Amino acid sequence: MRNNSDKSAQALSLYHLLDPEVLANPYPLYRRLRTEAPVHWDPYLHAWVVTRYDDVVTVLHRFSANRTPTPEQLEAMGLAELSPLAQLMTKQMLFMDAAAHTRLRSLASFAFAPARVEALRAHIREILDALLEPLLRAGRMDVINDLAAPLPAIVTAEMLGVPAADCDQLKAWSADFAEVLGNFQHNPDRAARTVQCVVEMTAYFRKAIQDQKQHPREGLINSFINAEIDGDRLTEEEIIANCIVTMVGGQETTTNLIGNGILSLLRHPDQMQRLRDDPSLVPSAVEELLRFESPSQHTARICPEDIELGGKLIRKGQAVIAVMAAGNRDPERFDDPDRLDIARPDNRHLAFGWASHFCFGAALARIEGQLTFEAIARRTADLRFETDQPLVWRENLGLRGLISLPVTFDSVMAAPVLASTARPQSGCPFHHST
Numbered sequence: 391m392r393n394n395s396d397k398s399a400q401a402l403s404l405y406h407l408l409d410p411e412v413l414a415n416p417y418p419l420y421r422r423l424r425t426e427a428p429v430h431w432d433p434y435l436h437a438w439v440v441t442r443y444d445d446v447v448t449v450l451h452r453f454s455a456n457r458t459p460t461p462e463q464l465e466a467m468g469l470a471e472l473s474p475l476a477q478l479m480t481k482q483m484l485f486m487d488a489a490a491h492t493r494l495r496s497l498a499s500f501a502f503a504p505a506r507v508e509a510l511r512a513h514i515r516e517i518l519d520a521l522l523e524p525l526l527r528a529g530r531m532d533v534i535n536d537l538a539a540p541l542p543a544i545v546t547a548e549m550l551g552v553p554a555a556d557c558d559q560l561k562a563w564s565a566d567f568a569e570v571l572g573n574f575q576h577n578p579d580r581a582a583r584t585v586q587c588v589v590e591m592t593a594y595f596r597k598a599i600q601d602q603k604q605h606p607r608e609g610l611i612n613s614f615i616n617a618e619i620d621g622d623r624l625t626e627e628e629i630i631a632n633c634i635v636t637m638v639g640g641q642e643t644t645t646n647l648i649g650n651g652i653l654s655l656l657r658h659p660d661q662m663q664r665l666r667d668d669p670s671l672v673p674s675a676v677e678e679l680l681r682f683e684s685p686s687q688h689t690a691r692i693c694p695e696d697i698e699l700g701g702k703l704i705r706k707g708q709a710v711i712a713v714m715a716a717g718n719r720d721p722e723r724f725d726d727p728d729r730l731d732i733a734r735p736d737n738r739h740l741a742f743g744w745a746s747h748f749c750f751g752a753a754l755a756r757i758e759g760q761l762t763f764e765a766i767a768r769r770t771a772d773l774r775f776e777t778d779q780p781l782v783w784r785e786n787l788g789l790r791g792l793i794s795l796p797v798t799f800d801s802v803m804a805a806p807v808l809a810s811t812a813r814p815q816s817g818c819p820f821h822h823s824t
């Protein structure tokens with residue numbers, strides 16, 4: 391039987407991320423890329439792959455984010471059925487360059503003012519407490535299905551300003567759409583399902599916009615409807631497209647932050663103990679967990695003109711994959727990068743990207759992560775794997791996360807539930823009336 395290093399010796403390609411051993415631990419492959427071919431033409435993905443910290447920063451700073459094929463290009467490629475997807479993605483801020491990107495992001499920033507996001511902290515704590523209470527009583531949980539998936543789904547519904555009872559539906563759409571974002575080149579046969587998902591999400595948000603024009607609710611949809619700079623407003627199609635990118639961006643990645651983070655702490659009990667002993671380390675622990683097992687491992691760009699990088703000539707129009715998770719383990723940038731150190735100083739990681747497309751929801755994700763790791767450290771003791779079965783990772787080239795993570799623990803104490811924060815017992819109980 392071949393071992394991991396023999397296997398990756400076959401061909402240096404990010405495509406090996408789908409090999410079970412590489413999926414379980416992609417860091418030896420990233421190390422090999424960084425040392426042997428830091429700017430590497432990947433013949434399988436038909437793209438350059440960039441793995442050094444400084445080069446990832448250069449790509450995210452200078453290269454074009456405008457990478458979705460237009461409906462016309464798809465038609466020419468015989469993929470006309472993907473046209474609804476392309477129409478949607480070309481209106482999402484993630485796939486735009488200045489000035490279109492600056493315009494959209496400025497209009498959207500009304501909804502994401504830091505003070506407004508910070509105001510959500512107390513309410514997110516309530517949601518988290520309600521999710522945790524039954525789990526603490528049981529002394530066990532599946533971290534992914536009981537906590538890491540529902541928390542961002544509920545928070546996302548409330549952040550958008552749609553009924554929290556819709557969170558299961560939002561979660562299902564987001565998981566489907568994330569397959570496209572993570573695996574677009576790999577899994578084209580999912581096209582029909584993806585297009586169906588786009589049609590359904592579009593109809594859902596179109597109706598939500600109409601409802602909100604009659605009965606406004608606080609949240610992103612309402613902010614998008616009212617956002618205006620010098621008479622410029624978002625069109626309905628732009629609102630729908632950017633609600634969808636925010637909904638997807640806000641869920642899968644945050645699920646992975648919580649799941650991967652708890653896994654890393656389980657694998658490093660000394661760091662878990664450090665967190666229990668000194669809760670003031672929570673903010674820096676979240677940054678380190680993001681660096682160490684980045685939820686979103688890479689992103690893509692298009693080379694805007696012929697550019698030399700790392701001694702290689704990248705031609706105008708060629709695709710470039712910037713592997714943030716590899717840059718986050720670059721020893722030129724981080725001391726002893728494969729060591730988890732929740733108090734690591736100078737931890738300017740790439741997990742939220744860089745420059746103009748730096749994650750729009752980073753403040754919200756940080757709050758969700760901080761509250762979750764603080765609660766786990768404070769309210770559980772002796773957290774341990776429930777089984778010795780091998781971990782199952784999602785088969786997604788870009789989004790790194792577990793399918794399930796069953797753990798058991800001793801509950802430390804039950805936090806008092808104030809009458810004013812008590813929630814109803816049925817359905818998706820977090821509807822926050824505004």
Ligand code: HEM
Pocket residue numbers: 450483484485495549635636637639640641643644647684685686689690740741742743744746747748749750751752754755
């Ligand atoms: C741990 C959680 C998260 C991680 C690791 C993460 C990661 C990222 C990364 C790497 C990018 C840049 C992609 C690129 O440059 O191509 C990005 C952009 C974005 N993220 Fe996040 N994200 C997280 C949570 C969130 C949340 C909670 C939201 C929304 C509530 C969100 C919404 C967005 C949006 C809208 C963009 C596009 C920004 C733009 O193009 O200007 N993300 N995110």
